Amino acid sequence: MIEEKHVLSILVENQPGVLSRISGLFSGRGYNIDSLCVAETTEPNVSRITIVTTGSKQIIEQIIKQLHKLINVIKVIELTGTEFVQREMALIKVKAKPEHRAEVLRMVDIFRCKIVDVGLEHYTIEITGDEDKLSAILSLLKPLGIKEIAKTGIIALSREPKIV
Amino acid sequence: MKLTGAQILMEVLKEEGVKTIFGFPGGAVIDIYDELAKTDIHHVLVRHEQGAVHAADGYARASGGVGVVLVTSGPGATNTVTGIASAYMDSIPIVVFTGQVPTQLIGNDAFQEVDIVGITRPCTKHNYLVKDTNDLARIVKEAFYIAQSGRPGPVLVDIPKNVAATRIDYKPPKKIQLKSYNPTYKPNMRQLSKAVSLIKDAKKPVIFAGGGVVLSKASKEITELAQKTKIPLTSSLMGLGAFPGTDPLWLGMIGMHGTYRANMSTGACDLLIGIGVRFDDRVTGKTDVFASQAKIIHIDIDPTSIQKNIPVTIPIVGDCKITLGQLNKLLDKEDLGNLNEKRKKWLEQIEEWKSTKPLAYVQKDIIKPQFVVEKLYELTKGKAIITTEVGQNQMWAAQYYHFDKPNHFITSGGLGVMGFGLPAAIGAQLACPKKLVVDIAGDGSIQMNIQEMATAAQCGLPVKVVILNNGYLGMVRQWQELFYKKRYSQTRIEFAPDFVKLAEAYGAVGLRATKPEEVEEVLKKGLSTPKAVIMDFVVEQEECVYPMVPAGAPITEMLLV
Numbered sequence: 106m107i108e109e110k111h112v113l114s115i116l117v118e119n120q121p122g123v124l125s126r127i128s129g130l131f132s133g134r135g136y137n138i139d140s141l142c143v144a145e146t147t148e149p150n151v152s153r154i155t156i157v158t159t160g161s162k163q164i165i166e167q168i169i170k171q172l173h174k175l176i177n178v179i180k181v182i183e184l185t186g187t188e189f190v191q192r193e194m195a196l197i198k199v200k201a202k203p204e205h206r207a208e209v210l211r212m213v214d215i216f217r218c219k220i221v222d223v224g225l226e227h228y229t230i231e232i233t234g235d236e237d238k239l240s241a242i243l244s245l246l247k248p249l250g251i252k253e254i255a256k257t258g259i260i261a262l263s264r265e266p267k268i269v
Numbered sequence: 270m271k272l273t274g275a276q277i278l279m280e281v282l283k284e285e286g287v288k289t290i291f292g293f294p295g296g297a298v299i300d301i302y303d304e305l306a307k308t309d310i311h312h313v314l315v316r317h318e319q320g321a322v323h324a325a326d327g328y329a330r331a332s333g334g335v336g337v338v339l340v341t342s343g344p345g346a347t348n349t350v351t352g353i354a355s356a357y358m359d360s361i362p363i364v365v366f367t368g369q370v371p372t373q374l375i376g377n378d379a380f381q382e383v384d385i386v387g388i389t390r391p392c393t394k395h396n397y398l399v400k401d402t403n404d405l406a407r408i409v410k411e412a413f414y415i416a417q418s419g420r421p422g423p424v425l426v427d428i429p430k431n432v433a434a435t436r437i438d439y440k441p442p443k444k445i446q447l448k449s450y451n452p453t454y455k456p457n458m459r460q461l462s463k464a465v466s467l468i469k470d471a472k473k474p475v476i477f478a479g480g481g482v483v484l485s486k487a488s489k490e491i492t493e494l495a496q497k498t499k500i501p502l503t504s505s506l507m508g509l510g511a512f513p514g515t516d517p518l519w520l521g522m523i524g525m526h527g528t529y530r531a532n533m534s535t536g537a538c539d540l541l542i543g544i545g546v547r548f549d550d551r552v553t554g555k556t557d558v559f560a561s562q563a564k565i566i567h568i569d570i571d572p573t574s575i576q577k578n579i580p581v582t583i584p585i586v587g588d589c590k591i592t593l594g595q596l597n598k599l600l601d602k603e604d605l606g607n608l609n610e611k612r613k614k615w616l617e618q619i620e621e622w623k624s625t626k627p628l629a630y631v632q633k634d635i636i637k638p639q640f641v642v643e644k645l646y647e648l649t650k651g652k653a654i655i656t657t658e659v660g661q662n663q664m665w666a667a668q669y670y671h672f673d674k675p676n677h678f679i680t681s682g683g684l685g686v687m688g689f690g691l692p693a694a695i696g697a698q699l700a701c702p703k704k705l706v707v708d709i710a711g712d713g714s715i716q717m718n719i720q721e722m723a724t725a726a727q728c729g730l731p732v733k734v735v736i737l738n739n740g741y742l743g744m745v746r747q748w749q750e751l752f753y754k755k756r757y758s759q760t761r762i763e764f765a766p767d768f769v770k771l772a773e774a775y776g777a778v779g780l781r782a783t784k785p786e787e788v789e790e791v792l793k794k795g796l797s798t799p800k801a802v803i804m805d806f807v808v809e810q811e812e813c814v815y816p817m818v819p820a821g822a823p824i825t826e827m828l829l830v
Contacts, residue, residue, distance in 0.1 A: 117449075118449060121398075122386065122387075122390070122398075125387070125390065126390055129390050129391055130391075133391045163576065163580075166576060167573065167576075167577060170572045170573040171573050173572070174571070174572075174573055176394070176395040176415060176447065176449060176450050177449060178449055179448065179449040180449075
């Protein structure tokens with residue numbers, strides 16, 4: 106069976122233990138979590154969780170149903186297969202000795218990132234984009250030496266005008 | 270009205286109509302027990318918290334209502350886990366109240382502290398930690414609602430000591446509303462009419478009923494469906510009693526220890542109607558060849574049960590009772606043709622399977638366990654509530670006791686808990702005081718919760734325990750005999766107590782039969798004794814349960830006697 110990446114957007118009641126119910130569901134039933142992002146929505150009692158998971162069509166169907174079954178889950182939206190936008194942010198601490206600084210800056214310019222911190226021998230770059238963009242800049246920065254990296258995981262929203 | 274948390278709990282329990290609680294007190298619930306003593310609620314003091322949960326499970330199943338458990342924090346709470354997991358697998362509505370250390374101590378590794386909400390998250394339908402007395406009444410009401418609605422299941426409510434002790438201004442909660450929880454009861458009518466046309470066209474249909482039919486109290490509807498359409502019916506272990514076991518259309522149980530005709534007809538059918546089932550691996554055997562000739566209609570209230578193990582042609586999410594009611598109505602409008610003519614060949618084929626390969630055993634000098642169950646069936650006229658332990662005893666009970674009514678067969682189906690039967694029998698006896706309640710047990714599993722004999726004695730409950738004593742952990746021994754070259758690793762019970770004396774020590778009556786001719790006499794005497802009885806039947810040691818489908822094989826490939 107073909108395994109594919111799927112982006113799920115889940116609205117949940119903003120209560121203690123909800124994240125643990127969801128992550129426990131994934132680990133207990135052997136589903137994958139590629140990334141997971143969670144924060145409050147404009148309604149303080151509702152949070153949105155964006156999960157990227159991999160699995161066959163049948164497994165994804167089970168995941169969605171199992172998520173629905175959790176009492177605190179209000180809504181599960183499968184974004185994959187629909188029109189949606191996705192973004193991920195990364196902070197990349199890259200080595201920047203004086204002789205390489207121009208090269209790094211050029212890259213920052215090309216990829217329209219920002220430098221958010223400067224050290225004696227490094228820059229910290231903030232970049233936002235989809236997965237392809239992030240992996241492109243990472244492969245270009247790698248030869249210069251990446252000291253540390255922090256990624257947010259994907260957040261995503263439907264392009265539909267109506268609110269889901 | 271100023272009330273403490275403990276008093277509020279009692280108010281809500283009364284409102285929910287709770288008459289019986291199974292429990293065991295301790296430090297963290299002492300305030301609750303103090304209030305409990307002032308109510309009319311009957312508290313059953315068990316001897317181990319696991320027993321309390323199984324008893325509540327048995328109570329819920331026999332009564333068709335909800336079972337309630339109250340235990341303390343820490344070990345009291347962890348001891349409930351097996352019982353909760355069993356109720357979760359079998360979808361039994363129970364509400365478990367656990368004490369917790371005071372909120373200010375939570376997370377400090379306080380005495381008898383355990384994160385029971387964390388521990389039971391994967392084996393409850395939902396659970397709660399109550400942090401504020403003001404939330405208590407609402408949460409308890411939600412717990413009862415969630416436990417009993419949709420696909421039922423256990424709900425746990427963890428109550429810290431200070432939450433129970435704090436006094437607040439109490440306003441009874443309004444009707445509860447959960448915006449994120451709305452079970453689907455009514456079926457999609459378009460799907461249902463597709464099902465009707467499949468039923469009309471089918472030449473070799475089979476109905477496969479499960480525990481969902483019992484839980485939604487849909488026996489009448491499913492019986493009507495089968496008889497109206499002349500479709501033979503099999504069931505899972507959990508579905509026994511949903512359809513009369515004495516009806517000519519009854520095929521017997523399906524699966525690993527199912528009857529030859531039930532398994533063969535599932536393999537050969539062109540339409541399988543699964544109702545309130547989840548296609549467990551003990552039912553399906555090798556999934557890719559399960560009912561491979563058939564289109565499958567699957568009716569269940571839980572969407573996750575559908576398309577989980579078996580791909581189905583027509584999925585229908587809905588409550589069994591409501592869905593079958595609608596289906597019967599639709600079928601009434603249809604011309605089903607001459608069903609006697611249409612089904613003749615199919616039913617003849619099934620009859621042939623039945624007559625050539627019936628359930629069988631040979632009774633010689635040593636008592637056969639099947640013989641004991643058959644005699645029990647005869648003597649009780651099939652009217653007793655039967656609970657079981659897990660293993661061979663459970664399978665022989667399922668095969669040789671023919672259930673005509675739902676809620677009469679109470680067994681730990683999904684989790685398979687040894688030590689379930691005795692406490693479940695206690696619960697069932699409390700729910701149905703006038704009924705005869707019999708636990709069919711093995712000499713291994715009865716010892717897992719034998720301490721509950723004291724509970725039965727204390728409450729004056731006349732539960733009957735039938736021990737099929739073969740000196741082995743029989744089911745594992747059977748696997749070792751058949752698949753591990755008779756290497757009986759740790760399955761011989763080299764020492765067992767004298768069950769007759771043990772019964773007497775527990776204030777019960779102990780009886781023993783060692784020869785076939787004693788079986789009937791012992792049963793007659795035991796069943797007519799108006800107090801708890803243990804009947805010890807010394808049976809054939811190496812008897813196997815047949816038919817048997819080896820794990821992972823197609824269910825049509827059975828080992829027979």
